[in-house]
Amino acid sequence: MERILLTIDRLSAGVGKAFAWCILILTLGVTYEVVMRKLFRAPTDWAFDISYIMYGALFMMAGAYTLSRNGHVRGDMFYRLMPPRGQAALDLSLYLLFFFPSCITLLYFGIPYAQQSWSYKEVSIFSPAGVPIYPSKALIPLAAAFLIIQGIAEIIRCVITMRDNRWPQRLHDVEEMETAILNEQQDRARAGGDAPPEAAR
Amino acid sequence: MSNPEVGIFMLALFLGAVMLGFPIAFTLAAMGLFFGYYAMGPAVFQLFVTSTNDTMANDVLTAVPLFLFMGYMIERANILDRLFYSVQMAARNLPGSLAVATLITCSLFATATGIVGAVVTLMGLLAFPAMLRAGYDVRLASGVVCAGGCLGIMIPPSVLLILYGATAGVSAVRLYAAAMIPGLILTGLYITYVVARVVANPALAPRPAELQQHIPFSTVAWSLLTSFVPLAFLIMAVLGAILFGWATPSEAAAVGAVGAMILSVVYRSFTFERLKEAVFLTARTSAMVCFLFVGSKLFSSVFAYLGGHEVVEKWFTQDLNLNTVGFMMVTQFIIFLLGWPLEWTEIIIIFVPIFLPLLKTFGVDPVLFGVLVALNMQTSFNTPPVAMACYYLKGVSPPWVKLTDIFAGALPYVFLVFICMALIYIFPDLALGLPRWLYDN
Numbered sequence: 001m002e003r004i005l006l007t008i009d010r011l012s013a014g015v016g017k018a019f020a021w022c023i024l025i026l027t028l029g030v031t032y033e034v035v036m037r038k039l040f041r042a043p044t045d046w047a048f049d050i051s052y053i054m055y056g057a058l059f060m061m062a063g064a065y066t067l068s069r070n071g072h073v074r075g076d077m078f079y080r081l082m083p084p085r086g087q088a089a090l091d092l093s094l095y096l097l098f099f100f101p102s103c104i105t106l107l108y109f110g111i112p113y114a115q116q117s118w119s120y121k122e123v124s125i126f127s128p129a130g131v132p133i134y135p136s137k138a139l140i141p142l143a144a145a146f147l148i149i150q151g152i153a154e155i156i157r158c159v160i161t162m163r164d165n166r167w168p169q170r171l172h173d174v175e176e177m178e179t180a181i182l183n184e185q186q187d188r189a190r191a192g193g194d195a196p197p198e199a200a201r
Numbered sequence: 202m203s204n205p206e207v208g209i210f211m212l213a214l215f216l217g218a219v220m221l222g223f224p225i226a227f228t229l230a231a232m233g234l235f236f237g238y239y240a241m242g243p244a245v246f247q248l249f250v251t252s253t254n255d256t257m258a259n260d261v262l263t264a265v266p267l268f269l270f271m272g273y274m275i276e277r278a279n280i281l282d283r284l285f286y287s288v289q290m291a292a293r294n295l296p297g298s299l300a301v302a303t304l305i306t307c308s309l310f311a312t313a314t315g316i317v318g319a320v321v322t323l324m325g326l327l328a329f330p331a332m333l334r335a336g337y338d339v340r341l342a343s344g345v346v347c348a349g350g351c352l353g354i355m356i357p358p359s360v361l362l363i364l365y366g367a368t369a370g371v372s373a374v375r376l377y378a379a380a381m382i383p384g385l386i387l388t389g390l391y392i393t394y395v396v397a398r399v400v401a402n403p404a405l406a407p408r409p410a411e412l413q414q415h416i417p418f419s420t421v422a423w424s425l426l427t428s429f430v431p432l433a434f435l436i437m438a439v440l441g442a443i444l445f446g447w448a449t450p451s452e453a454a455a456v457g458a459v460g461a462m463i464l465s466v467v468y469r470s471f472t473f474e475r476l477k478e479a480v481f482l483t484a485r486t487s488a489m490v491c492f493l494f495v496g497s498k499l500f501s502s503v504f505a506y507l508g509g510h511e512v513v514e515k516w517f518t519q520d521l522n523l524n525t526v527g528f529m530m531v532t533q534f535i536i537f538l539l540g541w542p543l544e545w546t547e548i549i550i551i552f553v554p555i556f557l558p559l560l561k562t563f564g565v566d567p568v569l570f571g572v573l574v575a576l577n578m579q580t581s582f583n584t585p586p587v588a589m590a591c592y593y594l595k596g597v598s599p600p601w602v603k604l605t606d607i608f609a610g611a612l613p614y615v616f617l618v619f620i621c622m623a624l625i626y627i628f629p630d631l632a633l634g635l636p637r638w639l640y641d642n
Contacts, residue, residue, distance in 0.1 A: 020484030023270050026263070030455035034448055048260070051451060055487075056257030058266055062488035071485045072224035072492060077542040077587055079222020087222070094223040098231035102496075105234060106253065109246045113254075133258075140253055174478040177276055178318030181326065182596040189600070 001156055002168065008153035009068045009171050015146055016065020019057055026054040049124040049131035060139050064146035067154065069173060088161035095155055103147045110141035204240065208509025211236045212555070215500070225547055226489075229496030237503040245503065252498040256491060260451070261367045266487040267454035268360050271439075271461045272314035273479035278465035280432060281310055281323050287424035289331075290416060297399035297406040299335055300345045301392055303328040307349025308388045309429070312356045313436055313461075317582055321350035321590050325597040335409035339602055341398065344610035347590040348391055348617075351582045354545060355575045356384035358439055358457070363450060364490070364549045365571045368497075369557050373450050377443055378636035379568045380575055386631065387576065387621045394617055431467070435460045444639060493550045501554050510558045517559055528563045529570075529626060532556050533577055540581025544589070548578065572625060572632045579618045583611040 033047030066072055079087060117134040124131040160168050175183070202210065211232060218228050230249070237245030256262070289302040303324060311320045324346045332342035354361045357377035366373035399406045439457040442448040448456065465471040504510070517523050523531060539548050553574060560567050582590040591607045598607075625632050 016484055016488075017481055020480045023266050023480055023483050023487075027267060027270060027455045027458045030267070030452055031459050034452045034456055038447065051263050052258050052260050055263040055266055058484055059487040059491035060257060062484035063492055066485045066488040066492075067224070069485060071489050072226055073489055073544065073546060074222045074224055075219040075543055075547065076222040078220055082222075090221060091223065094221060094228070098218075098223060099227045101234060102227050102230035102249075105246050105249055109250045110253075113247075113250045136257065137254065140250060140257070174481050176318060176482065177316070178322040178593050178596075181322045182593070185597055 001160065005153050005156045005160070005168070006171065008149055012064040012068040012146060012150045012153075013171065013173065016062040016068075019061035020065075022054040022058040026051060026058070029054070045127045045129040046131050048126055049129070049133070053131070053133065053136045056136055057139055060143040061146070063143055064150040067147065067150045069170065083165060084161050084167050085165045088158040088167075092155060092158040092162070095151055095158070099151050099154075100148070103144045103151060106144035107141050107148060110144055114138040114141055205508040205512045207236065207239065208504050208507035209512050211504060211507065212509060219547075220542070225551070226492035226496040229493070229500040229551065233496065233499035233503045236507065237499065240503060240507050245499075248502060249499050252502060253495050256494045256498055259367060259494075261363065261373060262491060262494065264363050264373070264449075264451040264454045265360055265490055266483050267451055267458055268315060268358060268363070269486050270479060270483040271454060271458040272316050273482050274458060274461035274465055274476075275310075275313045275432070275435075276316060276319050276323075277470065277475045277479060278461065279468050279470035280428060280464070281306070282327060283424075283428035283468075284310060284432065285324075285327055287421070287428045290421050291425055291429075293416070295396065296403070297337075297341070297395050299328065299332045299337065299409065300341060300395045300399070300406060303332070303342075303345045304349045304388065304391050304395065307346065308352045308356065309432060309436070311350055311353025312359075313353075313432055315353045315358075315360055317350050317354060317590060318593050320353060321346060321593040322597050324350060325594045329594065329598060331409075332406075333599070333602075336407045338405040339606045340610035341395070341405050342610070343591075343594055343598070343602070343607040344612075344614055345391070345395060346594055347583055347588075347607065347611040348579075348614035350590055350593075351579045352384070352388060355380060355387070355579060357381060358436070358443065358450065358454065359575070360490075361545060361549060361575055361578060362571065364546070365553065365574065367494075368550060368554050369567050369571060371567045371571060374443055374446070375568050375636045375640065376571050377440065377450070378639050379572050379632040381440075381444075381635055382631050383572050383576060383621065383625050386624065387579070387618065390617045390621055391614060394613065431464060435464060446640075490546055490550075493546060497551045497554070500551070504555075510555075513555060514559055514562060518562065523563075525563045525565060528559065529565065529573070532559075533573060533622065536574060536577050537580060537584075540578065541584050542587055543581070544587070545578040545581055548581070549574070566629070566633060568636065569625070569629050569632055573622055576618055576622050576625065580615045583608075583615055 029047050029050045033044050037043040114137045117137040121132060122134045124133050157168060215228065215232050218232065219225055234245060234249060237248065285302065285306045288306050289299060292298045292302045295301050307320055307324055314320060329342055329346050353359065357380050362376040362380055363373050366376050435457060439453045442453040443450050462471065517528055536548060539552055557567065560570055582588060585608060588608065591604065591611055594607055595604045
């Protein structure tokens with residue numbers, strides 16, 4: 001079961017990280033537009049469309065990756081006080097009650113929505129360049145599909161936790177700076193060394 | 202139950218469901234679907250797909266990943282040590298110089314990165330031990346780190362105001378212009394408070410010995426020129442471009458992100474590894490924020506369809522019989538209370554929209570309301586039980602520093618925020634004057 005779990009985690013992380021690079025295209029594309037418009041008075045007719053397409057692709061396709069990192073924000077005031085087994089039981093039921101209905105809706109009704117757009121090769125109405133936007137509509141059901149797959153992994157994670165009363169370790173990945181620093185401090189304290197905090201830098 | 206009553210039931214049920222600790226984006230979407238199906242039948246499924254597409258094509262929100270990316274790049278540019286050191290040298294003759302330097306460094310760095318946790322932990326490792334070593338009062342030292350670290354969510358260019366602009370349908374540019382002076386007033390209030398405390402009781406902040414010798418002006422100037430000035434210039438350039446209408450917030454953010462990359466090259470800290478970290482973190486945080494939008498868009502459409510707003514409006518106008526001042530007090534108090542268990546992203550994206558339709562009824566300028574909310578959100582990091590700033594600081598401080606001392610240290614700044622809010626409400630021109638002067642001539 002752990003093997004399936006980690007395979008799915010890797011899949012979601014792979015997809016999310018691949019689409020994460022959209023931020024670089026977004027940054028450079030928009031900067032190019034600003035430079036061309038302001039310095040050379042030659043605005044592009046595609047940069048605006050590219051900007052929201054890249055933004056949309058970036059966040060939608062990172063949804064499953066974020067879920068695999070437990071990165072979707074929770075109101076965890078009481079949740080954090082519960083034992084792992086309780087957290088897992090609660091999560092499990094809410095995945096079934098809240099998560100899957102929403103994602104399956106997005107997948108099931110997103111497919112015809114995207115199909116319609118593909119059928120006439122929909123292009124952006126904002127510019128004469130005719131930037132195609134039908135691929136980005138296909139991302140709605142696609143992102144939902146990856147979310148559903150990751151949801152299955154989360155269910156497995158909950159089941160393991162209910163068995164062991166301990167959350168299984170997640171794949172190693174880059175962490176927010178505060179999380180990384182706090183973990184480092186904790187390890188230091190656990191190692192027993194009373195190193196002064198500034199040594200951490 | 203009539204439809205509006207169902208709407209209120211939906212809101213109450215959602216509030217309860219949030220406390221179950223499940224990822225809020227999906228709780229919102231599911232509630233929207235269930236109640237939407239009750240209200241409008243299968244049409245809600247189509248609505249969910251199109252509203253998701255709307256969020257994906259929202260050209261205001263494109264600024265969110267760009268500002269996040271800029272922040273993550275600056276966070277990794279190795280600039281903070283240098284910055285704190287030079288500001289500390291420049292401020293050395295002021296009473297409580299280390300605390301003042303901490304506040305100034307925090308406000309600049311937090312404005313550039315916009316990531317509260319990073320600022321508090323980094324400054325907690327850098328400035329906090331320096332202050333303790335100099336013999337500063339623990340409460341004073343922890344207060345400035347916790348309060349200073351939060352300034353970044355308010356002072357433009359901040360993501361908070363972009364999100365508010367997107368939910369309230371207000372121009373983000375006007376919001377930025379309006380938040381400028383209040384942000385500076387708040388920073389000024391913080392600094393004044395620290396200086397006043399130290400003047401009244403010098404024992405709180407003894408002057409550190411190493412700063413007592415004479416430092417030539419050229420050393421200070423050079424140090425500022427190589428750390429403070431480049432970062433300040435980057436922020437000014439991004440902000441100036443937005444305020445003077447040369448670029449949209451997204452465009453300015455993109456150029457700012459390129460500037461941040463250049464900065465990290467200049468500081469010899471640009472590596473592919475760091476770029477990758479920044480790219481992946483940007484993707485995760487963007488997904489977190491924007492999925493909240495996806496969920497809340499459906500939720501709020503269904504809430505509006507059911508007519509829940511009418512009930513809320515009736516409460517405020519008839520049952521509570523409020524005037525404008527009362528309305529402002531009650532709503533800001535509710536937002537303040539929500540800041541105890543929740544973080545600002547959820548409050549801005551989910552709860553603030555509930556009050557927005559009422560602004561017209563009470564004749565409140567949505568820009569002014571936004572600035573007050575942004576100020577109010579400063580407190581959400583420093584009010585227990587979910588006082589994230591205090592926990593971050595506790596996590597990096599020596600074991601003998603008590604969490605209660607950190608709470609006590611951060612508390613006065615919560616009151617300073619209230620004073621600032623009252624000031625802005627009584628003299629709204631402090632916020633609205635700048636946008637009017639810039640855009641309405």
